[in-house]
Amino acid sequence: MPALITYRTPVQEDWVDYNGHLRDAFYLLIFSYATDALMERIGLDADSRGQSGHSLFTLEAHINYLHEVKLGTEVWVQTQIIGVDRKRLHVYHSLHRAGFDEVLAASEQMLLHVDLAGPKSAPFEARSMAAIQHLQTQQDDLSISNYVGATIRRLSQPADGSTC
Amino acid sequence: MPALITYRTPVQEDWVDYNGHLRDAFYLLIFSYATDALMERIGLDADSRGQSGHSLFTLEAHINYLHEVKLGTEVWVQTQIIGVDRKRLHVYHSLHRAGFDEVLAASEQMLLHVDLAGPKSAPFEARSMAAIQHLQTQQDDLSISNYVGATIRRLSQPADGSTC
Numbered sequence: 001m002p003a004l005i006t007y008r009t010p011v012q013e014d015w016v017d018y019n020g021h022l023r024d025a026f027y028l029l030i031f032s033y034a035t036d037a038l039m040e041r042i043g044l045d046a047d048s049r050g051q052s053g054h055s056l057f058t059l060e061a062h063i064n065y066l067h068e069v070k071l072g073t074e075v076w077v078q079t080q081i082i083g084v085d086r087k088r089l090h091v092y093h094s095l096h097r098a099g100f101d102e103v104l105a106a107s108e109q110m111l112l113h114v115d116l117a118g119p120k121s122a123p124f125e126a127r128s129m130a131a132i133q134h135l136q137t138q139q140d141d142l143s144i145s146n147y148v149g150a151t152i153r154r155l156s157q158p159a160d161g162s163t164c
Numbered sequence: 165m166p167a168l169i170t171y172r173t174p175v176q177e178d179w180v181d182y183n184g185h186l187r188d189a190f191y192l193l194i195f196s197y198a199t200d201a202l203m204e205r206i207g208l209d210a211d212s213r214g215q216s217g218h219s220l221f222t223l224e225a226h227i228n229y230l231h232e233v234k235l236g237t238e239v240w241v242q243t244q245i246i247g248v249d250r251k252r253l254h255v256y257h258s259l260h261r262a263g264f265d266e267v268l269a270a271s272e273q274m275l276l277h278v279d280l281a282g283p284k285s286a287p288f289e290a291r292s293m294a295a296i297q298h299l300q301t302q303q304d305d306l307s308i309s310n311y312v313g314a315t316i317r318r319l320s321q322p323a324d325g326s327t328c
Binding site: 019023024025026028029031032057058059060061062063064065068082083084085088090108109110116119148149150151152153154155156 | 183187188189190192193195196221222223224225226227228229232246247248249252254272273274280283312313314315316317318319320
């Protein structure tokens with residue numbers, strides 16, 4: 001089964017720099033909207049947030065910028081569930097466009113399930129957990145990207161000539 | 165010497181969610197503006213970009229969200245040079261507010277020096293490298309945050325009961 005497509009958008013004028021390229025932070029905004037869409041799929045959409053008072057907060061994100069994206073380009077986000085525990089959801093979002101096989105940007109994120117009344121962390125409700133595990137089962141045959149679990153490596157100093 | 169303050173801003177209305185809290189992507193936008201300000205300090209500001217045709221692209225970013233930030237809060241970014249080689253600059257941005265000692269968010273980023281004529285990666289010019297190394301010398305006594313070099317860890321599955 002292919003990865004779940006959670007969000008589609010054209011690249012907006014507000015999101016690009018003076019060269020017409022998507023600014024770094026707005027790649028993350030597109031992934032943020034993809035997380036909102038994922039929330040709807042696991043029973044944490046705006047309506048039920050009103051009722052349940054639960055949401056997902058981002059604890060941590062890692063993003064690799066692989067290709068530039070231009071104003072007006074139609075892009076979409078594919079989302080893979082990497083793991084889940086009682087309160088946390090580990091996801092991998094990748095950004096794509098038509099006619100180009102490579103991933104435009106890759107982002108691994110750790111999300112926390114929160115009771116907005118605190119706000120404080122809270123275990124997923126059973127129906128959310130069931131929805132997450134259903135998605136996970138559907139994605140059983142997807143491999144895990146090398147961009148998951150990555151670390152930014154320290155550079156050698158320029159004086160030693162060992163780097164290019 | 166304290167860390168360099170690169171950017172200050174109040175949290176804008178466009179940047180908050182329905183609860184009045186800064187949305188994850190807009191923490192990164194604030195750090196993106198801090199990188200722009202850093203570019204000015206190393207001779208890559210808008211004026212000289214026009215002349216030199218050089219800029220910094222973000223290759224990779226890791227961000228830890230540590231505290232919520234509310235609409236209207238005055239925040240600032242402190243920036244530490246972690247490393248540099250011929251074409252790459254490794255920085256650590258942290259977000260702060262008055263009256264609160266803890267870091268609000270921490271972001272490690274790897275930036276690439278680019279010749280916009282390609283665009284293609286290009287070695288830093290001598291005056292940029294000198295400015296970077298001058299900043300680095302000023303920051304010699306700063307320790308490196310634990311958020312530098314961090315990895316998002318995989319979760320245990322909920323069924324095994326080993327996580328909370």
